[in-house]
Amino acid sequence: MKLLSYGLLLFSLVANAWAIDNAGIELSDPEHRARYQVLIEELRCVVCQNQAISDSNAELAQDLRDRVREMILSGMTDTEIKTFLVNRYGDFVLYRPPLQKNTYVLWLAPLVIFLVAIVSLFFVIRRHRRTTLKAPVLTDAERAKIDKALKQDEQ
């Protein structure tokens, strides 16, 4: 157990070392810093594609972090900064893809699947009710069989 916790400690140290950003320019304004933090979490690193530029140590991610800082300092809005990057790397850089013609499937599929699930659930429940709530109706032949069996039992 002790070994494990040491291992985890070591691992967290390494993880921290990776996260270090060689800030060329420091953002002194807290509002700028907050915007920067949100932006770099939402922008995908196009080199190591499953990381945001905030936690990628790829050189391009560093360049993009520097560029984002420069753009914030030059007074660009968040939308302008995102447009700048989309113009260069495509919608792929956005971790939050915009709702447009080629992303309808992406955005609407969960809703469609949810609706299909709800509708099928409705039918399943209805069928379940029909088969379990009503007492089974016996046919005359079955009734006769029961009567016969009970009579045999009495004898």
Added chain:
Amino acid sequence: MIRYLLPLFIFLGLAAFLFQGLKLNPRDLGSTRIDKAAPAFEAPQLVKAEQTFSNQDFTGKVSIFNAWASWCVSCRQEHPVLMQLSQYTDIPIYGLNYKDTRPAALEVLKKDGNPYQVSAFDPKGLIGMDWGVIGTPETFIVDKQGVVRYKHVGPLHGEVLKNEILPLIKQLRES
């Protein structure tokens, strides 16, 4: 019957999608610059540092614009292909020396040969950023009007050259 076969069909559909996925190159994100004017830039040349190279230099001919660097291993791999292109065709090849140092880049050109008419020197990768370069090597084709027509991600090889690049250049030259 159909209800027992349904999982099989779903599996087959999924397998078909995944199989297609195997053939895709995740590095190739396409380019937002296709069919748009080449991003404007002006940079010092790599060899003749006192001269510049700009997007204006693309006009009037169909050319290849190749992002490379001395530290890039797969650039070494495609280098012979570029050398052959420069020797056996009259297609102008321009280079974008991306995030490199001048001495290291010049050393490579001296050792392996220089296929480029001119290389633009982009030590900070800012021109590369405007062109949407993700990683070297990347190759663009720019037409006579200075419009980007094509992008290839990764090292050039004979097949790409024969099936895509050379036919496209021929077609653009005739138009």
